[in-house]
Amino acid sequence: xxxxxxxxxxxxxxxxxxxxxxxxxxxxxxxxxxxxxxxxxxxxxxxxxxxxxxxxxxxxxxxxxxxxxxxxxxxxxxxxxxxxxxxxxxxxxxxx
Amino acid sequence: xxxxxxxxxxxxxxxxxxxxxxxxxxxxxxxxxxxxxxxxxxxxxxxxxxxxxxxxxxxxxxxxxxxxxxxxxxxxxxxxxxxxxxxxxxxxxxxxxxxxxxxxxxxxxxxxxxxxxxxxxxxxxxxxxxxxxxxxxxxxxxxxxxxxxxxxxxxxxxxxxxxxxxxxxxxxxxxxxxxxxxxxxxxxxxxxxxxxxxxxxxxxxxxxxxxxxxxxxxxxxxxxxxxxxxxxxxxxxxxxxxxxxxxxxxxxxxxxxxxxxxxxxxxxxxxxxxxxxxxxxxxxxxxxxxxxxxxxxxxxxxxxxxxxxxxxxxxxxxxxxxxxxxxxxxxxxxxxxxxxxxxxxxxxxxxxxxxxxxxxxxxxxxxxxxxxxxxxxxxxxxxxxxxxxxxxxxxxxxxxxxxxxxxxxxxxxxxxxxxxxxxxxxxxxxxxxxxxxxxxxxxxxxxxxxxxxxxxxxxxxxxxxxxxxxxxxxxxxxxxxxxxxxxxxxxxxxxxxxxxxxxxxxxxxxxxxxxxxxxxxxxxxxxxxxxxxxxxxxxxxxxxxxxxxxxxxxxxxxxxxxxxxxxxxxxxxxxxxxxxxxxxxxxxxxxxxxxxxxxxxxxxxxxxxxxxxxxxxxxxxxxxxxxxxxxxxxxxxxxxxxxxxxxxxxxxxxxxxx
Numbered sequence: 001x002x003x004x005x006x007x008x009x010x011x012x013x014x015x016x017x018x019x020x021x022x023x024x025x026x027x028x029x030x031x032x033x034x035x036x037x038x039x040x041x042x043x044x045x046x047x048x049x050x051x052x053x054x055x056x057x058x059x060x061x062x063x064x065x066x067x068x069x070x071x072x073x074x075x076x077x078x079x080x081x082x083x084x085x086x087x088x089x090x091x092x093x094x095x096x
Numbered sequence: 097x098x099x100x101x102x103x104x105x106x107x108x109x110x111x112x113x114x115x116x117x118x119x120x121x122x123x124x125x126x127x128x129x130x131x132x133x134x135x136x137x138x139x140x141x142x143x144x145x146x147x148x149x150x151x152x153x154x155x156x157x158x159x160x161x162x163x164x165x166x167x168x169x170x171x172x173x174x175x176x177x178x179x180x181x182x183x184x185x186x187x188x189x190x191x192x193x194x195x196x197x198x199x200x201x202x203x204x205x206x207x208x209x210x211x212x213x214x215x216x217x218x219x220x221x222x223x224x225x226x227x228x229x230x231x232x233x234x235x236x237x238x239x240x241x242x243x244x245x246x247x248x249x250x251x252x253x254x255x256x257x258x259x260x261x262x263x264x265x266x267x268x269x270x271x272x273x274x275x276x277x278x279x280x281x282x283x284x285x286x287x288x289x290x291x292x293x294x295x296x297x298x299x300x301x302x303x304x305x306x307x308x309x310x311x312x313x314x315x316x317x318x319x320x321x322x323x324x325x326x327x328x329x330x331x332x333x334x335x336x337x338x339x340x341x342x343x344x345x346x347x348x349x350x351x352x353x354x355x356x357x358x359x360x361x362x363x364x365x366x367x368x369x370x371x372x373x374x375x376x377x378x379x380x381x382x383x384x385x386x387x388x389x390x391x392x393x394x395x396x397x398x399x400x401x402x403x404x405x406x407x408x409x410x411x412x413x414x415x416x417x418x419x420x421x422x423x424x425x426x427x428x429x430x431x432x433x434x435x436x437x438x439x440x441x442x443x444x445x446x447x448x449x450x451x452x453x454x455x456x457x458x459x460x461x462x463x464x465x466x467x468x469x470x471x472x473x474x475x476x477x478x479x480x481x482x483x484x485x486x487x488x489x490x491x492x493x494x495x496x497x498x499x500x501x502x503x504x505x506x507x508x509x510x511x512x513x514x515x516x517x518x519x520x521x522x523x524x525x526x527x528x529x530x531x532x533x534x535x536x537x538x539x540x541x542x543x544x545x546x547x548x549x550x551x552x553x554x555x556x557x558x559x560x561x562x563x564x565x566x567x568x569x570x571x572x573x574x575x576x577x578x579x580x581x582x583x584x585x586x587x588x589x590x591x592x593x594x595x596x597x598x599x600x601x602x603x604x605x606x607x608x609x610x611x612x613x614x615x616x617x618x619x620x621x622x623x624x625x626x627x628x629x630x631x632x633x634x635x636x637x638x639x640x641x642x643x644x645x646x647x648x649x650x651x652x653x654x655x656x657x658x659x660x661x662x663x664x665x666x667x668x669x670x671x672x673x674x675x676x677x678x679x680x681x682x683x684x685x686x687x688x689x690x691x692x693x694x695x696x697x698x699x700x701x702x703x704x705x706x707x708x709x710x711x712x713x714x715x716x717x718x719x720x721x722x723x724x725x726x727x728x729x730x731x732x733x734x735x736x737x738x739x740x741x742x743x744x745x746x747x748x749x750x751x752x753x754x
Contacts, residue, residue: 001636020674021643021647021668022640023640023644024642051661051728053668053669053672054669054672054725054726054728061720062716083729086728086729086732087720087725087728089717089720
């Protein structure tokens with residue numbers, strides 16, 4: 001998968017592209033680890049994400065925790081959103 | 097203009113033109129002939145006039161002297177001259193002259209006269225009294241000298257003009273010729289006369305012929321044209337109205353026309369009868385055709401022209417093209433249950449409606465028997481016995497019946513005298529089997545039940561002899577070998593995956609083989625292609641990257657992307673668990689696709705773990721980053737999941753609807 005990062009002031013945007021499966025989850029994990037402590041908010045754009053497994057979902061939850069809740073998921077396709085739905089996480093994380 | 101685009105000219109006009117031309121020709125020809133006759137008549141006429149005048153002149157000469165010496169006197173010559181002129185005038189002569197011929201045949205002119213003043217002056221100037229002429233004597237002059245009074249004339253053309261010269265002797269009392277009297281008749285005058293006669297003659301002939309022609313035309317009209325016209329009119333009426341009848345005319349004599357009328361009357365009656373016959377024949381044919389059509393409809397309802405269906409494990413297709421309206425061939429393909437397909441093909445002896453009815457009976461009996469669960473051998477034997485009990489028409493049927501198990505690839509079959517089917521595959525060959533006896537021939541036929549296994553990718557082609565016995569223009573048969581080779585070629589080209597296409601290719605090949613000839617027998621084929629079970633197995637090492645193999649497999653087998661992703665997700669979660677927790681050495685993924693279900697069995701020899709039965713761990717959202725969602729996701733996306741521990745292996749069976 002591809003992860004691209006952009007910074008606007010204190011807001012960080014991660015654009016995920018491709019398959020976020022068990023194999024790819026560590027890539028996202030390290031991308032989140034690299035987010036500086038003073039970052040105020042995180043946007044994860046999933047428009048080009050084709051697949052997500054529970055290990056991917058776990059990283060999103062971890063990011064949510066790290067950002068103190070300041071996480072917004074953008075443009076999640078229906079297939080991806082349904083995975084969040086299946087785990088009930090869609091109720092806790094903001095999807096836009 | 098009539099139908100052929102020719103100008104229509106009535107017979108009467110044609111004949112009239114012909115007659116007119118004939119009349120003109122005849123008048124011309126008769127004119128030529130009559131001119132000769134007329135010329136003679138005219139000469140005689142002139143001779144008569146000249147003779148009459150000459151008689152008067154001779155009388156005058158003789159009465160005046162009896163001797164030519166008196167003409168020495170000028171006064172006598174004057175009187176004579178007047179008399180001659182008078183005579184010329186009366187008789188229309190051009191000249192009249194008196195002369196003597198001496199012993200030296202020299203003419204001595206005594207008295208000459210002309211009718212007109214010009215002629216008179218001319219002749220008196222040239223030949224005055226005493227003038228001589230020693231020109232050779234004319235034949236007519238010699239005749240006159242001999243004393244003959246008649247027929248002595250000459251045509252003379254000289255300085256005095258063109259004349260007919262009549263010569264008469266002047267005799268004394270003793271009958272001696274002492275002078276000659278000449279009387280000239282002008283030729284132009286003669287010609288005028290003749291033209292007058294000739295014109296009159298031609299007119300008379302033309303008139304006569306016209307009358308004859310008119311009478312002739314009237315006769316033709318009454319005797320021939322009118323009856324022909326009336327006949328022609330009646331013929332036209334008959335063309336419009338076939339019930340019209342000819343009324344035979346009442347005639348005194350029988351002639352050619354009444355013959356034609358008679359023949360035409362007979363012909364009209366014949367035609368009317370023919371039409372009646374043809375009508376009733378046509379009605380009969382339409383009736384028969386309708387019956388056949390009904391039979392054909394029933395048959396097509398029972399034996400569809402083409403039929404095909406397929407599932408993951410197999411594809412099957414069949415067709416039947418009758419040579420005549422109603423075929424004696426049949427085929428039948430149907431599913432017996434989830435795993436078994438029935439395949440029947442038969443050929444009934446004979447053609448037409450009887451064969452079709454027999455076919456329906458045989459086909460229904462076989463189908464029923466197979467449906468209640470009897471085997472193919474038992475079925476064919478039973479049906480044979482049943483037919484033999486009552487078969488007054490002595491019909492028989494060759495039948496090949498088979499049940500194919502799609503799970504095992506086993507083909508169980510029984511053959512009743514049908515052509516050996518072709519097994520299509522790497523080694524395309526004819527199925528070896530007991531030939532058996534056709535149904536309906538003998539009771540207790542003891543038909544055998546045999547079986548073969550089809551390998552994955554193989555097929556079986558059942559056909560009727562309508563294919564192999566098709567002949568071409570050189571009377572060669574299509575033959576088994578050609579069929580086998582054609583089917584083999586189809587296999588090489590990968591056409592077995594769509595049986596109906598390969599069957600159509602076979603039909604086209606048969607038709608092009610017999611090009612220009614009518615299809616002589618029914619053509620019926622069934623082709624079953626065994627694709628084998630859609631299943632497989634993957635052995636995976638306990639490394640997360642190994643999951644790519646599963647991903648590829650699912651994407652290859654499942655075309656719907658969303659469904660594929662859900663299957664991959666479920667497998668992803670389970671495989672991740674195994675990799676992380678099981679410490680297994682062998683992990684295998686077995687899969688099978690059937691009836692809309694994609695089944696995956698995952699087994700590993702690791703630590704015993706039942707994800708299905710294990711109690712769901714309730715975690716707070718904040719703790720979800722440490723896991724615990726995987727099994728939940730799996731359960732959401734499978735339609736069925738079960739766990740067993742078999743032979744020290746965790747065995748998870750997942751079913752997905754696809």
